[in-house]
Amino acid sequence: MTVNTQPAPQRPDPRAFGLPVVEQADIPAELRDLVARVHTLIDVVANTGADTDTLAEAAATIEDVTARLDVARRQIGTMVRRELDDGTAEHGTITNIVAGDTNPAAPPLFLQPTAEGVRGEVTLGTLYQGPPGLVHGGWIAALLDQAVGTASSLATSPGLTAKLEVDYRRPTPLFNPLEITAEVRRTERRKVFVTGRIRVNGEITAEANAIMVRVEIPA
């Protein structure tokens, strides 16, 4: 059960904001496959030591593929509706940099409701590297922002991050499963106070305290 510190305000339908909504189940398997392959491609490109002929040939091929795909773009702000394990649903932008279904640059981090709030696991490679072998601090903040935002949205209603304070306690390593959790502490009018944590092998490497401000629902 999700923590509800006061009666849940009405959940806005993104269509009330003029945003299109795609059902997660309606995203074609071919697009998911493409996204996964491009995610691998980005990682390979970032780390390649291939010879210059191969690099030039690859660039030409990718230019061609890019032109073939860039024929029809989704509206900015397109949302995806995802069914969650507890039978509820959430909305997020389809290209969200942390969790977007169609974003090849996203890790992606999938969060599910728990008794306390939300929880997810993700393992990051060198695309997310800051110091050698370690996750970039900005990405640590991004993962935590996503977690506190989702916990707040599910427990109350969607909002924007007004404040995100991150304590970096231990280096967060690449290539290790990261456990990401967040829980709502309390609410005050439109403000939602949320704590988020990243753990590696049970040890907290980063902790965030955030204030989400719930968006007003248009009349």
Ligand SMILES: CCCCC/C=C\C/C=C\C/C=C\C/C=C\CCCC(=O)SCCNC(=O)CCNC(=O)[C@H](O)C(C)(C)COP(=O)(O)OP(=O)(O)OC[C@H]1O[C@@H](n2cnc3c(N)ncnc32)[C@H](O)[C@@H]1OP(=O)(O)O
């Ligand atoms: C917008 C379209 C939404 C569509 C909705 C539909 C569905 C969406 C669903 C999805 C979301 C689901 C999951 C989310 C996943 C990930 C989350 C990522 C989150 C982000 O990546 S998000 C981007 C970064 N984020 C911003 O881009 C915010 C920029 N900012 C502003 O847009 C304004 O600043 C705002 C809106 C924050 C407040 O503005 P405002 O005018 O609405 O409200 P106001 O100023 O009156 O503040 C009200 C009360 O918050 C207090 N307060 C305000 N700021 C504070 C601060 N910094 N520290 C402490 N308290 C603060 C005041 O003191 C007052 O408190 P009090 O009630 O006590 O008076």
